[in-house]
Amino acid sequence: MVKQPVADMDLRSSALGNGVSGKPPINRLYQTSTMAALLDAVYDGETTLDELLQHGNFGLGTFNSLDGEMIVTDGVVRQFRAEGLAAEVPGSLKTPFACVTYFEPEKNVTVDTPKDKESFEALVDQLLGNPNLFGAVRFTGLFERVDTRTVFCQCKPYPHMLEVVKKQPTFTMESVSGTMIGFRTPVYMQGVNVAGYHLHFLSEDHKRGGHVTEYKIVKGMLEVATISDLQVQLPRTKQFAQANLNPESLSEAIRIAEGG
Ligand SMILES: [Zn+2]
Incomplete structure (x- = not known):
């Protein structure tokens, strides 16, 4: 499991920052890559979990090589691999697609x-x-x-x-x-x-x-x-450059891949 550095925890609890003066903005979505890229087998990203946690303490995603599902709760990243069991993950692990925010319920x-x-x-x-x-x-x-x-x-x-x-x-x-x-x-x-x-x-x-x-x-x-505030980090990798991100059947493919 990866925990947020103490300094970040303090920033979070002092809360409600707007991104100015180093405070993390609340309810801003930070996302690595895109769903269409993941669908087209861009399974390796360059964002580490430690970097991801700089942008939020709440969210979801997956890991490089599509190695299981990710959940981020209270600044802790957990990995569900093939058995559906939560595993500990080092902060150096990378993600090809993840979405996080500093969630503050309205x-x-x-x-x-x-x-x-x-x-x-x-x-x-x-x-x-x-x-x-x-x-x-x-x-x-x-x-x-x-x-x-x-x-x-x-x-x-x-x-x-x-x-x-x-x-x-x-x-x-x-x-x-x-x-x-x-x-x-x-x-x-x-x-x-x-x-x-x-x-x-x-x-x-x-x-x-x-x-x-x-x-x-x-x-x-x-x-x-x-x-209403998004930050999308697009990959500069060769795989992303060569991916087809606008296939004809995009919506249907996402429904099959991500739906129920
Ligand atoms: Zn998912």
Whole structure:
């Protein structure tokens, strides 16, 4: 596990900075590379986890060689590899795609009636309001069921993401407490990110989780914030230069690769 340096923790707790005078801005999305690049097998990036944590303490992504799913909670990076179990990761590890923010909830509501994916997303949409902004989402509570998947470490020459996800290991957890976090991306940003919801799960015991494909919540606390400030770090690698980032079937491919 990678923890934030103490100095950063202090900056965070002194909070609410706007990026001026070195304070990290809250609810600004920092993203490495693009979803379309990941889809086109650009699985190696140059951003280390230590660098990523300079830009946020909350988020998700994956690791170089597509070696598992990433979740970042409270400034700690965890890796779910093929078994869906959380692993410790050194800060020197790199990511080809990740999204983080310093999450500061703007709204929170107690959810006390069960909700499936559709009704949960409708509630978040309603809380976020503006459909043309990004949203950060955190739900902490009890789940009747969570389905997750993770991805295998890939060897070169890298296969296309759609080939990888055909073999993705999936897991179902029932009656599990935990945290589901992630982002809602506006439709017009498809390809830069994943249009719609992209959520990852971490069980309360910090042992299991992954990329969420389906779920039903029982009760808990929902927190959201709108995001209007983005920083996208595009790779200068040869792989990114040669990637096809605007294929005809982009939306369908992202739905298959990232959807439920
Ligand atoms: Zn994911």
